[in-house]
Amino acid sequence: MNWEKLLSLKRFGDQSDRKRIDQDEARLGFEVDFDRIIFSDSFRSLQDKTQVVPLSKTDFVHTRLTHSLEVSVVARSLGRTIGKYVLDKYPDLKVKGYRSNDFGAITAAAALSHDIGNPPFGHSGEKSIGEYFVSGKGQHFKSQLSAKQWQDLIDFEGNANGFKILCESVNNIKGGLRLSYATLGAFIKYPKESLPKKPTRHIADKKYGVFQSELDFFKELAFELGLKKTGNDKDVSFSRHPLAYIVEAADDICYTIIDFEDGINLGLISEDYALEYLINLVRDTINTKKYNSLQNTQDRISYLRALAIGNLIQEAARIFIANEEEILEGNFHHSLLEKCKYEAQVNDIIKLSVEKIYQSKEVVEKEIAGYQVIADLLQVFLKAVNNKHEGTQSNYDKLVLMLLPDRYKQTSDDLYKRILSICNLIANFSDSYAILLHKKIKGIDLN
Numbered sequence: 001m002n003w004e005k006l007l008s009l010k011r012f013g014d015q016s017d018r019k020r021i022d023q024d025e026a027r028l029g030f031e032v033d034f035d036r037i038i039f040s041d042s043f044r045s046l047q048d049k050t051q052v053v054p055l056s057k058t059d060f061v062h063t064r065l066t067h068s069l070e071v072s073v074v075a076r077s078l079g080r081t082i083g084k085y086v087l088d089k090y091p092d093l094k095v096k097g098y099r100s101n102d103f104g105a106i107t108a109a110a111a112l113s114h115d116i117g118n119p120p121f122g123h124s125g126e127k128s129i130g131e132y133f134v135s136g137k138g139q140h141f142k143s144q145l146s147a148k149q150w151q152d153l154i155d156f157e158g159n160a161n162g163f164k165i166l167c168e169s170v171n172n173i174k175g176g177l178r179l180s181y182a183t184l185g186a187f188i189k190y191p192k193e194s195l196p197k198k199p200t201r202h203i204a205d206k207k208y209g210v211f212q213s214e215l216d217f218f219k220e221l222a223f224e225l226g227l228k229k230t231g232n233d234k235d236v237s238f239s240r241h242p243l244a245y246i247v248e249a250a251d252d253i254c255y256t257i258i259d260f261e262d263g264i265n266l267g268l269i270s271e272d273y274a275l276e277y278l279i280n281l282v283r284d285t286i287n288t289k290k291y292n293s294l295q296n297t298q299d300r301i302s303y304l305r306a307l308a309i310g311n312l313i314q315e316a317a318r319i320f321i322a323n324e325e326e327i328l329e330g331n332f333h334h335s336l337l338e339k340c341k342y343e344a345q346v347n348d349i350i351k352l353s354v355e356k357i358y359q360s361k362e363v364v365e366k367e368i369a370g371y372q373v374i375a376d377l378l379q380v381f382l383k384a385v386n387n388k389h390e391g392t393q394s395n396y397d398k399l400v401l402m403l404l405p406d407r408y409k410q411t412s413d414d415l416y417k418r419i420l421s422i423c424n425l426i427a428n429f430s431d432s433y434a435i436l437l438h439k440k441i442k443g444i445d446l447n
Contacts, residue, residue: 001328003090005226006241007098007106007182012167012175012217021097030105033183034072037113040177041428042165043068046115048430050122050366051259062262064115067254072112074313075250079107081317082246086324107246109179110186114251117162119427120434121370122363128374129156129423137379141419149416151194152211153423159190159209161427164420167217170407185225185241189248191218192230192237202333203248204230204240213420228330239330242320249316249336252346256337257308260349261301263357271297277352278304280345282311315340373438374426380441381422385411389418403437 009018009029023029037043046065062070083103087094119125132138133153142150152160166184167176179187190209199205210218215236222229222238231237260277263269278301279286285307294300316336323339326332337346357363381404384397389411393401401409408425412418426434438444 001226001228001239001242001330003086003093003328004096005224006185006243007093007102008180008185008224010181010224011178013178019097020102023097028102028105029180030102030109030183033109033177033179034105034112036177036179037109037116037166040116040165042116043113045428045430048432049115049118049120050125050431051255051262062258064118067258068112068115070258071114071247071250071254072108074253074309075111075247076104076108077313078246078250078317078320079243080104081313082243082320085317085321089324103243106180106182106186107243107250109183110243110247111250113162113166113187114189114247115158115162117160117165117427118158119156119161119374120429120431121367121374123158124367124370125374125427126156126158128371129378129427130154131371132375132378136375138382138419141415145416146212148193148195149212151197152416153419155194155197155208156423156427157190157194157208158427159188159207160194160211160214161424163188163209163218164211164214164424165428167214181221181224182241182243184221185227186243186247188218188241189244191222191227191240191244193235196235199235199237200333202230203335203338204244205237210236211420213417230330240327242324242327245320245327245332245336246316249312249320252335252337253309253312253316256346256349256353257305257312259357260353261305263353264297264301266357268360269352269356271301273352275300275304277345277349278308280348281342282307285311312337312340312342312346315342370431370434373434376438376441377426377429377434378422381425382419385418385422386415389413400441 009020009023018029046068047063049064051062051064051067080100080103083100086103087098087100119129121128130153133141165176166179166187169175188209190204190207192205192208193210193212193215194208219236225241227241228239230239260274264271264274282304291300291303294303319336319339320327323332337343380400384393384400387393387397388401404425408421412421429437
């Protein structure tokens, strides 16, 4: 892989190349990507989607939206640091107009959208969609779909759904948000289709990032970016875009530290216990006098959080730079934080977060409720859409279809596309709207 192709400004439908040297510096193409994402409906819905605690009533717990903004900020800092190194190493890129801020703009935009495809109710939302097909009322579809189409459904993946949102042609809008290929490449953490599952231990093969419905465009994107083909003739799989490592690291940094902070603020993790874990991350940089002068928990946590994030940013950048050539060859098999000197401390924090936060009674109870909400919504909408297609819709089905946005009312002749469209619809719901709509459908709330 080479950086010039990886930094492509091309967008869906372009008939000619966009050269960096011709860009308007007041409104750079990579910055346009950020703007298009932040003004999109799918991004706005993140303000009411779970990050840690579903439907939290407190005002200091992160949602997917605040999490995404924070990840974007961290990714921008990391991207600029990496960009300076890359431009110094490959001075021809400077001649062609590239700047270190370009790397920051690409990673910031990709990070801003990294959770845009996640369903309501956190990661249990993904699992609940899959369960509907594995063991729920959606089992009967299996015989009518290909193995890879079926795998897309039973292993529903927010990353693949995010890619669909960013690039899917809807009505007369071709190419979705029409982001630059560089940003789309940095967005795709898992550049492969759903089968085979985990063909290698490479971090890029941990999950999948593309539904069958977007496969053709993905292959075009990978070719334009010069990603290294890793799959065989039957299976589509490519090496990661190098900047995807940056987006992943920014996400890892934020959820490790900030989810932990939420757990402290919610009282799920005791302050003394938590502060000890954070201090282990910042022993080399903490100003003890300043820290001891802080009078309350919130200030102490904020100070340690800022130091911890700063340390992890520096470490992630160091690991990337040390392995840049290996990353370009597609042979770096780990996330950046897995190789940093704070790996043990990070793992300790994650382990405690799993035990005290992600598996807390409050979280588990709401995730259980989310399973039922999503299963019921899938059943009602899929039945209505498929009955319409088959000409057997009931009056109830007609009423249900009236609830659909216009883009979902035009049913495809392809069963897989009809099913995936409804999964995408429900994945776009916010937590509160999914619950409200569920109550309406069940006749619980008629106000």
